[in-house]
Amino acid sequence: MTENSRPDEGGSAYVDAVEKRAPANVAFAGTGVGTPKPRRNGLGEALSAVLGSKWLAAAIALLAIALPYLNSGTYVIRIATDALIFVMLAVGLNVVVGYCGLLDLGYAAFFAIGAYTAGVLATKGGWPILATVPVVVLAAVAAGLIIGGPTLRLRSDYLAIVTLGFGEIIRITANNLDFTGGPNGLYGIPDFGDFGYRTDIAIYWVTAVVVCLAVLFSSRIGRGRLGRAWRFVREDEDAAEAMGIHTYKVKFAAYIGGAIFGGLAGVLFAVHQTAISPPSFNFLWSALILMAVVLGGMGSTPGVVVGALVISLLPELLRGAQNWRFLIFGVLLIVVMIFRPQGLLPARIGEPRRRGRTAAPADAAREGSTA
């Protein structure tokens, strides 16, 4: 076939024409320059690349697990456990908001459902806390089905409103039921066992391992087939449908996935606090988790982890400023969002460099066109 060599023939004139037009297209797209690699922020890109490497991730995970050997102060362990639970929440919400683009303003509801399910079964039913985990997962999935079922058929704005209401409904329900302890909540929630260590350190270790796995899994799912489908839906729902992707199911998967992460974080929270009450799950939580995702960089696992650590640790680090600390915290967040609206470590664009497959071999081109 003579047409097959067409793309190579007369290429120069064509490429010239294309390159003349490129700046206009790029201006329209609003990012980067004419060359394919967007160079929005060289330092940020490099930083993302370093922070995205799996060796650094492994090192940070090891560091997190080894923390009690470095500093076993009660205060440090408590703050670190809080921070890790917050990381898990942020990573879970990142699946919903970052990967799939569904704006969930009531994510703390799943957190509450997890905490209360574990708390009620353990304190009222006398279950060991580990035995409550499957029930927590089921409860989170059920809640996800009930809320997601009708709303995921709609576009994102409606979901935001419904989830906002859902978050409040769960909190107010917990406040008004007897078996949830009403406004006093539940107390005396048992731990996982001490494994021969101080109780808070044992809880910290369980939390650290669970959170590290959660981060690893959410990042891997995000790069796999389902994660790609989430991004297709986020980018263009109609185009995704036209590719045979059942967008409703895909959105459901993201929502349920996020619910499970939130529910499990709730179990960790209940055990860590030993007492839970409705005010622990107010709208501020949902807002802060969302803030962590946006601050870190939507859809970027390293970014979201950093965002969650910043949001949870910064108020502690600012303790020296006493009453001013939340004002400073707020101003810092605003400053970051003005100068880095894409987040601290935005998701990297590009193909994983494995076995040199990203570059197309020249003869494959000819082979492909005759196929």
Added chain:
Amino acid sequence: MTGPVLLDVREMAVAFGGVKAVDGLSFAVHEGEVLSVIGPNGAGKTSAFNCITGFYKPTSGRVTFAGADITGKRPALIAASGIARTFQNLRLFGDLTVLDNVRAGMHVRIRQNVFDAMLHTPRYWRSEDAATQEAHRWLDFVGARYDRAAQIRNLPYGEQRRVEIARALAREPKMLLLDEPAAGLNHGEKEQLLALLRRIAGLGTAVVLIEHDMGLVMEVSERIVVLSYGKEIADGTPAEVRANPAVIEAYLGAEDAEAHHEAERIAAQADPVLADSASIQDASATDDSAAAPAGREGQP
């Protein structure tokens, strides 16, 4: 014609409020055929595409594809049954890479579940590698020439058009619907598109084309269906359609054609005032027929 009937559209209609965008349209596409759907702007071509692919629910009528009734089904299910499409205004996943865009096309064929991805099982690597290689193959097939790890929105328009076709082809469809694939392409790019359309036809894929570029349509189509006001007014080979008076009338408009003659008559009488107003009317007539052969050639 070429083969057995693949797509059969019977009395399909869709209305938005009082406007009948598609009004009792019937036509068939045969296996491996290259068919063009033409008609003046607003004739209902894209609406017909949207009905066939499930983006609009037809208010009445029946669409059968490969023997199965697909009327009003979910777009994803229709796509899975073997119809792939492109959009009139590119609908690529702008923030994602070129390769990821093409992987979307093979999404339903990638054999991998969530646990494979979580645990990075051998099956995960196998399916990902296979998908990457296949994506490269389709990009080669359409003649994509830019960095495939780049964000698609940063690439030139012509390249984006090619990638959108590669994405649709990666579905391995039995039938490919292309909505104005030549819009916005320059002469050289149109030549390449023509060659690509022939390569696609060579795969045995039926191609249905909405196009305003008559040069391209006449060159590539085996059969042409002409729509006007949501109805089919002609169906035949390029030569038959070109000679069909109903088609010429639809493109120029009956009244406008009369006005055209009137203007000529008046101009012959050399009345300057009337000749002026007639030429205005004349100009509006050519505006309406932006789809006529010479109309779109020079557009960006």
